[in-house]
Amino acid sequence: MAGILIAQVGEAGCFGINAASFSVVILVLLRLRLPFPAALSRRGSLRSSVAAGADYLRRQPTLLRLIGILSLCGLVFAPYVIVPVFAREVLHVDATGLGLLMAAVGAGAVGGGLVAAGSRAARRLPLLIGASLVFGLSQIAFALSSTFGLSALLLAVGGAAFVMSQALTNTMVQLQTPDDLRGRVLGFYTLLTIGAGRFGGLLIGAGASAWGAPLALGLGAGLCLLGVAILAVGLRRNAE
Template sequence: MQADESLLKQSSFTKFWLSRTLSFTSFQMISVAIGWQMYALTRDAYSLGLVGLAQFLPMLLLTLVVGHVADRFDRRKIVFICQIIESGIAVLLLVGNMADWLGREEILLAAAILGACRAFEGPSSSALLPMLVPKEWMQRAIAWTTSAGQTSQILGPTLGGVLISVGPVYVYLTAAAALLTAAILTILIRMERTVRKLEPLTARSIFSGLLFVRRHPVILGTISLDLFAVLLGGATALLPIFAQDILRTGAWGLGVMRTAPAVGALLMSIVLVYVPLRRALGPILFGSLAVFGLATMLFAVSTSLILSLVALLFIGASDVISVVIRSSLVQLQTPDEMRGRVNAVNSLFIGTSNQLGEFESGTMAGWLGAVPAAFIGGVGTIVVAGLWMLMFPSLRRLRSLEEEQAG
């Protein structure tokens, strides 16, 4: 019986991983396509920026709502519905191209709906994961899930770019089919029925995710560490400048450099699947951030493409180590009835750090130049790691997930 249950969970996790990979890859493909089409239609950088804003704003505005929804309803069905809607949006973009009515406003509307779907899908999917695997498998499961995201970041833009050269309709057709397949895999996931204690819908229950994070120093330190470390260390936003003006590699070099962090992250996530981190997690977490900062500084001063690629590989690999530790802590330290709201807060912090990190890097580069901006960002990441070690001693002293869980 126990063997059957383990097999059931393993099978469910495989469907979950495939669904997540297909969904993330499709989103990357569509994002590349609508950005390309928006610029082709308008030749306006401002309109191009609005596409990213349209995808980000729903996550910012709906964070508290989506977390509450994920804790009150079947998370598997929420993910399924989001993927069906996303597939429908891909079909509408396909039809808009074929019928020649797709314009600036239609693209922005599609981007906003996709952003809203991602706002619901992300926290619900993250909160679903602990229901599919035993606790002792959690770190490996998160490493595999992280590999899905990195695979998507490599495959999505590449496949999207190739298909755009043939025709945008092929991007949307492929994405619609992949999202429909992801939705089918999601609804086929089998898991044990769990009875969650549902809080009445009140202002307190809506804000309880933020209150929970604030009351638990390990989770607060974990989530805020990601926000500030990535905010300051966003050198990858400056890659076009390094490719054109510093390394002088042109577009092909930019493509290789954009892929390098994802490759490093993918390789490290696969290593962590087979060699999970069991001891001295606190020192490893802060050590990985130090490597992230040093690799960013090395990238900033490099004048060789090979050396820059090595630095970017280390940036991606070290980032995954901290992501796996931080995600494992958030999942294992949060009760199931709160996971949707806490994961929503976590998603908001991650999304904010990525978006604001690009803004910070671009602004700093405008003031000081790309090399000083990237170098200062690396130094800033190391400084943040040092400050967080002092401000959150329980995170610094963390030895194992089991130890912290027991405490």
């Protein structure tokens, strides 16, 4: 929506609308009345608590592979870093064109989230693997594209695939982790996946400066695709 509105209300107006939209979320949270379980007893130091979470995660190859796949995708998913460069240097469009490209990412993300939300438990793993592979392929294709319409479509596909992978990974990690360790495991999950996105933006930005945006993104997406395929084989073997 911001990508479409930026040409009409400007950047400041988009930030204002975004800030106002959080009031809806806050109102919903204030009205929630959930039957929270009794608080778990907390024993030991912070260091031992973190170590227990790390030790549990180390002994769970399935969880590690799930987090690894999303982290690899996060290294490449940097639309705020790379899309403006493609808009200016490859597609030769103005701010309106850039807004439409970013809107395509958002539209795909919404669609991918809805598909993930409606998936059945038995289909989550193959859907996650498929979405992650599609994400890598879409990023390679975007790096090779020089047509605005095709690039926007590929960004939508990539946005959908990444959010599907993210939502399904989050769901599977939470459901497969015991209550007393879930917070610690999710802490590592957040650190690795979100951290990968920030680090990936730095790497792709540096690569784009050195070799050009298409080569930097294509190389990163190719390595991401290879890593996802290797981890996916391990996941399928564990599932069998």
